[in-house]
Amino acid sequence: MDKEQPQALAETRPMMPADGFSPELPALLAKRSGGISLGVRLLLFMLKGLRIGALEVHLPNGEVRHFRGQERLELHGVLHIRSGALIRQVLRNGEVGFGEAYMDGHWDSPDLTALLTVLYLNEPYFTGPYEKNPVSRFLGWLKHKSRANTKKQALKNIQYHYDLGNSFYRLWLDDTMAYSSAVFRSPNETLMQAQLNKFANMFERLDLKPEHTLLEIGSGWGGFAIYAAQRSGCRVHSITLSKEQLEEAQRRAQAAGVGDRVSFELRDYRDVQDQYDRVVSIEMYEAVGEEYWPTYFRAIQRALKPGGRAAIQGITIHPEIFDAYRRKMDFIQKYIFPGGMLATPGVFIDAANCAGLTAQQPEFFARDYADTLAVWHRNVLAVRDTILQQFDARFLRMWRYYLSYCECGFRVERVNLMQVTLTKP
Structure with a gap:
């Protein structure tokens, strides 16, 4: 397979069934007196494309x-606008503002992923100033750069996400506690399998x-x-930045009976000194930051003994949108x-090649990640009261929007999941 993703962005894989697990929206259905605000009119004008x-x-x-396109009418999104503040947030912060408006309750949908998929596929055709505020985009980019992963900042960034509490993640992950994409080999498999x-x-x-x-980088x-x-029966040393x-x-x-062969340590990957026969890293490189990618791969190269190999699972982005993605801060980064x-x-x-490693057998699993995210979303909604x-x-x-936003990205293959082997001569 070519090392670049071959699929076109608009060629989505089949959607999962509409999420009947979403909460009902009775509060949105009651009619209110009055006309349509200027902001809502502007939004409707934008959607005409x-x-x-x-x-x-x-x-x-x-x-x-109702808005109908000329193709792929099986894709159907529903948007309930609660407040005209939605359009102000979109004009101010574009894509990020749309997510913030959802967090603030200014809009809703019975199927977030379906709605986001329709909106994403139509983004090139919408009329108006959507995502065009250069000041907001520049300020967002500056904020993202201020979070660059120096050793001190990397510790803060990781703890920001993973130290929400083990009890929170335990609520909706499966028994493996794997917080990374699964690989589904048959339609009836459980998430754990x-x-x-x-x-x-x-x-x-x-x-x-x-x-x-x-050596495992990212426990x-x-x-x-x-x-x-x-x-x-091998010995494993695993490092993390999350207490x-x-x-x-x-x-x-210890509970699994391998405490004598598996050790865990609070350590930055840049501080690894020993060498190992093998290195594994599952969805950790994404947290490194672009300027530290060379450092990350050099750390893997140094940690491997001659003739060793590494297995990496990581999320990649489609080449066609990489440059635009680099120039702004998106919802996930914020x-x-x-x-x-x-x-x-x-x-x-x-x-990886520049660090002296040879990449072999890249495989892609976009749909598997989309399905993983859909299951996580179902699990979250099942325990939302808790x-x-x-x-x-x-x-x-925010968490619901994050899961649906990412699921949409994998459905349309804006992003993909890659597994690849790296070898050291």
């Missing part, structure tokens, strides 16, 4: 407007033997380290993974 799929827009006064499939893929790429030593909650030690993950991973390794950055497959592989005992409603809406 829709060409792909269909869009149903419910206005604050109870009116419903699909996560074990992912572990098996990475294990096979590493070709682990009992006598091997394995998560210890799922793969435990799996590797149990299946091969919450460190404590939970240590507990889980609210979910500060300091994060995605490479194209080609940029990723070139960076989540609201720990966090406020704005946090829950």
